[in-house]
Amino acid sequence: MAPPEAFSLSQQTPVTCHAFNADRTQLAVSLNSSDVLIYAREGNDWKHIETLSEHDKPVTSIDWAPKSNRIVTSAQDRNAYVWQQTPDPQTGHLIWKPTLVLLRINRAATYVRWSPKEDKFAVASGARAIAICSFDPEGDWWVSRLLKKPIRSTVLSVDWHPNNVLLAAGSADMKARVFSAYIKDVDKRPGPSVWGEKLPFNTICGEYASPAGGWVHDVAFSPSGDVLAFASHDSSITVVYPGGPAVYSIKMSILPLVTLTWTTEESIVAAGHDCQPLVFAGNQGGWEIVGGLDDPQSNKASGGSRSGFGGASPVGRLNSAAFNTFRNAAERGISNVPGSPTASSSNESELYTVHQNTITSVRPYDGVPGNVTRVSTSGVDGKLVVWDVSAVTPISATGLAGKLGKMQLR
């Protein structure tokens, strides 16, 4: 059980999103700005080597195609760019050259992912649409077709089915959906699956509402593509077996999860506002939470001088430093005026988790689909962390026991 590798990419700004290249020697991130930064691995650290500047509003999502070594980025400026390494005509050095994608959307692009064969990508947007982009060799550009119906609000995430045709999307209209993104000139006719047989473009293969009306943050197909999981803002995670048909929802007593990834056909790692990755396991018979990858209790033991938020607090974050500050002010008339810090105030808000703020992205790092051995997470605290997925701390030890809700069959 290797301890998690944590890298602090920035002190002040969040990491909006991250993507590794195929051999994990390079990393593309956006630090809440309109630039994409490329880092290279140097020993045990990451060194900034290049900046990709073309967007003029904050970048929202990055994906790095492992086989064709192309990067696709989306941003609030309603654009997406495909970046390809080409030799500079003057110096001969390899540089990343952007190609604009004709998205035809009138709101921010929110999320982008390459398809498994890397001949298409999907761009989610606030324009109640998903742009499915494919390369047009005649025009020498990327063209898009829009999936529109029946999306009623911003699409927050997408995930491709391994067959390169089906696409799952999570949206702020409280629904997770499965669409066909079949493009005649690009795709071969897909074989029948649990999601359907005939799949022309924009076929709705499934539509699932979150259990208590929370917008859907993230969706993911299982490695086989036969199961769909999504995390929603009602602090729940839902696993759908369309063939069963069975839908399992786990309502949790902690803050919502915002990102998830499958590690095997029967396990999921998910993370979000509670700052630690959690592990879920199950199969067609039912799903449950089995533990976390972080171990706040032992972190607390090793850093005994730290105060503030404790993993063992009975009411979760209600006992945080901020809460205590207000309570002291209200009950005892003690106010912590900025500029007159007390001895412990410098680390009062430090958490016992590795991430110090919301985790916004969890992605496979090591292994193959169906047997992912390590995952990477990035978040609002500016950190990038690589976790060993076998190093699961049981929930009884994470201080979350009894706080995580029960599974329900719908």
Next chain:
Amino acid sequence: MDVNFRKIDIDQYDEDALLDSELYEADPRDPAQALNDVKQKAASVRSSLAKGDIVGALTLVLEDAPYGPNLDDAKNLNLQTLVSILNSTKSSEIPGVIKALSTDAQDTLMKYLYKGMALPGWGDVSGSVLLGWHEKLTEVAGTGCIVRAMTDRRLV
């Protein structure tokens, strides 16, 4: 909860405006039927309370609670019934009662607590009673329960 904080209806200029009705399925009952259901429940709640069966009474009132638009009479009566249960429970019994409820009932109870807090002085609503229940409910059901009460558009 009054969530209509916008005073100008900007959606009237949008042909393809997103309607509340598209975000959740409305309560299938018509207003008269919902009111009738709630009245019957109020009667059985009184008999449960007389027997001292608080868990039974709460489960009754939280199950199939009326929600959504056009059911204001039924919603108000159900809140009244619920408040009468909350007010008549000894504070030492609250944790046990909450633990005996299903997660769905706990979520619905949280919605009613917030609704009650938004109506100070309405009927028999007492802020200190509601806060007492809120504290105990959060200890059992966590912040996730609060998040669900806030995100769910099926307002009770």
